[in-house]
Amino acid sequence: MTAKLTNNQIAWRAAQDITDGAYVNLGIGFPEKVAQYQPPGREAIFHTENGILNFGEAPPQGEEDWDLINAGKRPVTLKPGASFFHHADSFAMVRGGHLDVAILGAYEVAENGDLANWSTGPKGVPAVGGAMDLVHGAKRVAVITDHVTKDGKPKLVKRCTLPLTGVGCVTRVYTSLAVIDIEGGRFVLREKLPSLSLDALQAATGAELLVSGPVIDLIVPEL
């Protein structure tokens, strides 16, 4: 496999589906990049588990306020219209169906919508944070991920083998090769890199890709 999207490009593609005024939670790490690529004229309101709505980017070095951090414990700033709230209200927003979108990373996503993204197995210190809460309640739970692992193994699989974060929760996956919806317990291909054949994409995917409509060319700017 040759051409694939960079993480910035995957984040850009995911950002195109976020509507103006949407309430959005971005998982810690890679998903945070999505905030940088909102299309001009659209402004989502970002939620962080530790009690802020409508936070903005990091402050310049030396201007950090350590009472103003995100769930990854990195310093952030506030946008006009920001609000603070306690943790129970924060997770009421999550589980109560008030968020429009949650975008998360993944170790594995299964064709039935199961997600594994919190534990790679019994070794070390287990840590879950808000991952298991976030997969429930957001109107749309999307995943951004490389299409395969560093060893070239599929991350889109028939059934997850790693400990689950949630059952049947993911509805769309943005990968380095394609955009795939999960519908009726199947992977449905929506977009793929134009240079990539369907056979090559299927070979990199651990479960059958259904083509039920037009497959759009996945074209992303250089980033």
Place this chain on the structure above:
Amino acid sequence: MDKTVANLATAVAGIEDGMTVMIGGFGGAGSPIELIHALIDRFRATGHPKDLTIINNNAGNGHVGLAALIEAGMVRKLVCSFPRSADPVVFTDLYLAGKIELELVPQGTLAERIRAGGAGIPAFYTPTSFGTDLAKGKPVAEFEGRSYVQERWLRADVTLVKAETADPQGNLTYRAAARNFNPLMCMAAAETVVQASRVVPAGDIDPESVVTPGIFVQKVIECANPQQEEDLNRANAVYPGVA
């Protein structure tokens, strides 16, 4: 009514061996560093309190605050959602050596269990963790076609939190995202101890602005210019430091 106490030692005097203690904060934001360090001072002087069960979102960072409490050997069990940090060596080493117990709880479930404890609700159902390893052994029920996991309340003997402003009746406001778990923990303990950056006369906090009403608070101590975990860690601070 005056809930203010004279010093930090008096503030933490109610914590005894084997107690369950909620400690506020998310990372360093809202973490009552001065109260935690006062508790460590008492342990170093008297050997007590020990065998504590601590409830916090994290397991400390570096060698100050909660990490220092764990490092001092005062903690038997930790209830938290995310025991990893930039410098988690204190907890990690004890955990991997089997010397500290961990109850891992999803973050929203942790918050709601504490809220339920404060609100007198012994159990509730949540979609979180259904079908995962963290739901093992817990009752499951279906409501309107969806499956939910039963979770129990969490209550504590003592809660330690940091607030921004307090009055002598225990009314509190918080600063920015330092609010996090603190208002919930204030509700869920038999004795809530607050370190506030400012203590003002009753009436000086606008009733519209009170976040934690004083009914949930038993002791207040003023700690002007409190230390912040992130600043201490950037300076590689160790508590109690080299004598």
